[in-house]
Structures are given as structure tokens and as C-alpha cells.
Amino acid sequence: MTQTAPVRAVLFDMDNTLIDWSGFQDGWRELERRHLRKVYDFVRTEGYTPTGSFDDFVLHYTERVVAMWEEARNTLRAPHMGLTLSEVLAEFGCVIPDDEFSACLDAYGWGGVDGVRVFEDVIDVLETLQKRGIRMGIVTNAYQPMWLRDIELQQYGLMPFFGDQKTRISAADVGYLKPHPQIFQHALAQIGTAPEETLFVGDNVVADIAGAQGAGMRAILRVNHPAPNLLSGLILPDAAINSFHE
Structure with a gap:
């Protein structure tokens, strides 16, 4: 019987995983x-x-x-x-x-955007993980450097959970987009845990789920739509959730 390594770190996608863009209207x-x-x-x-x-x-x-x-x-x-x-x-x-x-x-002048908010279930879960001593980081496919996205994290009240600058990672700074293994390997090196000890949470089946699993991590899909494209079963998350409370 194969034992699953305990989770020591959780890496999150940012947009539509932690931050909800569904209310953004301007385009x-x-x-x-x-x-x-x-x-x-x-x-x-x-x-x-x-x-x-x-x-x-x-x-x-x-x-x-x-x-x-x-x-x-x-x-x-x-x-x-x-x-x-x-x-x-x-x-x-x-x-x-x-x-x-x-x-x-x-x-x-980048910052918080009208209509964009933190998902209601996020703060409670981040507080719980923090109390349990779980390391946390962000890996986003943003084309802005991370210091610009940090402005949003501050305004949305998320920065206290992601205080280590090294573990807030933008693709723009690394040079590779998810699902390329390089950005996941960089994130693992920065957060200091082995792939099997690290969980990735994201809303994109290819970029987040396939990418993280390809780097040896377990991956949880945040389902924001009624019928997510799981590529006909070719890419299967280790779990799928509609809410962080799950």
C-alpha cells in the first residue's frame, strides 16, 4: 500500500482561484x-x-x-x-x-479592479492553513511582474498569507508560463518542499492541473463553471472542488 506524503506546502494560482474576476465588466x-x-x-x-x-x-x-x-x-x-x-x-x-x-x-497604476474580489471562502481557508504551519505560495501566469500584482494582494487583504516574496511568482519574472515545468520547478525551489509534499490549487485544467502533476505535485481543480473541460478524461485532477471549504 502506497503512503501519501503529508502536505507541507500549498501553491495557488491567483486569478479565478483566489481572486474572482467574474464581476469584471469593463473588458x-x-x-x-x-x-x-x-x-x-x-x-x-x-x-x-x-x-x-x-x-x-x-x-x-x-x-x-x-x-x-x-x-x-x-x-x-x-x-x-x-x-x-x-x-x-x-x-x-x-x-x-x-x-x-x-x-x-x-x-x-496597476491595482485592484472594479468588480473583482477575493472569493468568499478564501480567507478562512488561508487562515487555517497558516495556523497549521503550511507554507503557501502563488504561481500566476500574469504578464505583469509580481511586484505589480502584489499591489492587488495588499488591497484584497491577501498579503499576510503570502509574506515571503520568493514564493509569490509571476510567469513574467520566471520567463515561462504554466504548464511549462520550469515555472513549477522554480516555485518548488523557492518554497523549499518536495513535489510529493506540495499541493497545487488552480482553475485551469491544462496550465494548473496538468502542469503541476507533470512536476510531481498533487493538483486540485477549482471548478468555477458547471462543466469544466477535463479534456475527455485525459487530464484528471487529484480532486475537484467548488469551494475552498471542501
Whole structure:
């Protein structure tokens, strides 16, 4: 009889696992446009003169991001919004030195989004895991660097559970998207537990479940829809839950 190793750490996906985006109404492009407006205005106040209009800037940036994500689906190499923004600004005549570019990302003004909230069941479960001494981390396929997503964690009251910066991991910083094994191996190295001692919780069958299982972890699927695509049984989670309380 095979014994299951005790769980010493739990890694969570972020979006639609911890944070519920179902109430988000504006659409991603409109949200991105508002943040790009802040960047465009910021570089002008810093003495730069963009060579194109704001609408052209948004269009060029958006086309670049869409193309990068299409390529990323095949390569699993993670896009990085900071690098993309820097490149597009340079193409518009605004070459920002690397050591000054963080100010542009500050101006971008990322944070909590209207209509987005923490799932109601999350805080109680995180408190329980914390009391039991279970290590916790986040692995997200975000194209923002993690320090920008940290702003959300602070605003949503999640940072007390994920205080170790090393275990808050964005694909943009690692260079690989889930389900690539590299990002899971990096997460395991940072949290300091063996795969068989580590549980992964996420809402995406391929990125989260297949990826984590491929790295040797047990994986729990958070079911946010009535009939999740389990790829006809080819990818089976170790468990499926509708609520963290399960």
C-alpha cells in the first residue's frame, strides 16, 4: 500500500482561484487603455515627446501584446508587459533608461479592479492553513511582474498569507508560463518542499492541473463553471472542488 506524503506546502494560482474576476465588466482592452493613458501622459511630463498619438500608441501596444500571447501559447515563453511597454515607447521615440523605467510602471497604476474580489471562502481557508504551519505560495501566469500584482494582494487583504516574496511568482519574472515545468520547478525551489509534499490549487485544467502533476505535485481543480473541460478524461485532477471549504 502506497503512503501519501503529508502536505507541507500549498501553491495557488491567483486569478479565478483566489481572486474572482467574474464581476469584471469593463473588458480587458478598456482597462488596459486607462492604464496606458497614465503612462503616455507620464512620459510627456518627463520631457519625452511621443511620435504618435495616444490612440496609435494603444493600438501598437495592443497588437504587440496579442501577438506575444499567440506566440506564447505555442512556446510557453512568458510575455512581460514591462519589456513590451519599454519597446513600444522606444518605437514612439521615448527611450527610457532601464534604471528609470520602474517609474513608468509606477505611473501605469496597476491595482485592484472594479468588480473583482477575493472569493468568499478564501480567507478562512488561508487562515487555517497558516495556523497549521503550511507554507503557501502563488504561481500566476500574469504578464505583469509580481511586484505589480502584489499591489492587488495588499488591497484584497491577501498579503499576510503570502509574506515571503520568493514564493509569490509571476510567469513574467520566471520567463515561462504554466504548464511549462520550469515555472513549477522554480516555485518548488523557492518554497523549499518536495513535489510529493506540495499541493497545487488552480482553475485551469491544462496550465494548473496538468502542469503541476507533470512536476510531481498533487493538483486540485477549482471548478468555477458547471462543466469544466477535463479534456475527455485525459487530464484528471487529484480532486475537484467548488469551494475552498471542501
